Amino acid sequence: MTDAVERRLLVVGDADSYVKWGAALASTLPEPWRVRLVVVASPVQPSARQLAHALDGTRFAPDEVRTVPLDGRGGLDDEVDAFDPHAVLLALRGPFVRVVAPRLLRRPDRPALLSGFPGLTVPAVPKAVVYREQTDLVVLHSRREVREFRAIAAELGVDRMFGLATLPFLAGRGAATTTDAAAPRGTDVVFAAQAKVPAEREDRALLLAALAELARRRPEARVVVKVRARSGEAQTHAEAHDYADLAAELADPPANLVVEDGPMAGHLARASALVTVSSTAALEAVALGIPVLLVDDFGVSSAMINTVFEDAGLFGSTLDLVEGRFRHAEPGWLADNYFHAADADDWAARMGALVEAREIVPLPMLERRHNLAGGALRTAFERRRMLGGFDRTASGAIAWGVGVPVRAVVRRVRRLRRRLVGAARGGLPAPGGLASDGAAATAAARSVDRGGVQVDVREVRLGVAPDAGLLVGGELAADLAGHPGDERAGRHDGALEHHGAGRDE
DSSP, rough: OOOSOOEEEEEEOOOOHHHHHHHHHHTOOOEEEEEEEEEETTTTOHHHHHHHHHHHHOOGGGGOOOOEEESSTTTTHHHHHHHHEEEEESSHHHHHHHHHHHHHTTSOOOEEEEEEOOOOOOOOOOHHHHHHHTEEEEEEEEEHHHHHHHHHHHTOOOOOEEEOOOOOOGTTTTTOHHHHHHHHOEEEEEOOSSSHHHSSSHHHHHHHHHHHHHHOOOTTOOEEEEEOOOOOEEEEESSSOHHHHHHHTSSOOOTTEEEEOHHHHHHHHEEEEEEEEOOTHHHHHHHHHEEEEEEEOOSSSSGOOOOOGSSSSSSEHHHHHHTTOBBBBHHHHHHHTOOOOOOOOOOHHHHHHHHHHHHHHEEEEEEEOOTTTTTTHHHHHHHHHHHGGGGOHHHHHHHHHHHHHHHHHHHHHHHHHHHHHHHHTSOOOOOGGGGHHHHHHHHHOOOOOOTEEEEEHHHHHOOOOOOOOOOOTEEEEEGGTTEEEETTTTOOOOTTTTTSSOOOO
């Protein structure tokens, strides 16, 4: 039987935001759990500086974390052999979970496999479930997320457990009250930059101009553009227009407008307010009683990753930013969105139940049921896409040589089809891919959450009907077209961009 005193969890990470999340989540486990963290070598592996920032405040020290190849001597298999974990947390982008999970499933007496997300996953999308269909337990962070993922999994015919965990950087905090907000704090206004939103150069320039004007109006305070990575460093999502480069182009920039990196916790300790489009840093600020402004000049839509904040009372324009009009979250929004009571968390108990079940009978093989077209060639392509130059296999090189040109053609066909569909519906999409108010309202009305799915996070083991829809060749089957999670339009899935639900942080 499992040692009642010691259980072992191996955290396997790749990009900086996933390493941060996996390390922080594992650090919330009680002492009987021994935990180890490794990073799989890939194009998005964090630099030494990024790793130190990601591990800040966790139980891990940078010199304890090894970067290992996926294959070969000293690789992930050797690490699993040496540590012999009862469970493995795949703190990986969604497509990388799909690459790594099968090799762990094939091991004799395999460990329990967990996966999850480092930030906001509302609205839930089918691909986020599909990428993780070969893991036993998917860790989510709000009651609303659990409801939406349960509904999508049921439609897809994926029978998996979903566990609830407080976002690790909110653990033990809870949302501060307005009374707490009156307490003394720092003087910085911190802008939490994101790689993916807004994507257009002119939109980023607009944000930066508003921050510069705020800095001119508040010469006594610093206005800090907090970035995730320095120029040339990899991160979870590719960033086309670096804020440091844009800041260098400002005419007469104020001296108190600065671009800095480093752990978010340190910046919030010096902050009087936080500004962002949709970063999870907004939740950290809410927990600390720091007023927040979510800039909505670019729309409220799944593309902006900000629909989860509807009804939170935090949205405002760049004019509000210039005027310094920051907000506190509406109390009614909090409990259903990341600020549930600590005793509602059940992910650790569910993981423990899987470990105990493994001691009675080996855990079953979890079959891949979606995106099967292409067979071994597709599998090799997916591996090469995640590992880049770290994949030295001949099959990967062949699959990449064949797949990249085909993929480019498929994408062009998709873009043309979207234009034709848009024209048939009475007009092309709004410039920049921003949803109109009408489109946003329609999407909200169709959302799983607003469809009346019951609030119930205690019973999340699904008993579902046979497959209700397939993803074939990367496309949603016809019976899922129009599903609230069908966000094909405006999505990109380059090797450095994915983490499963299209979310940043």
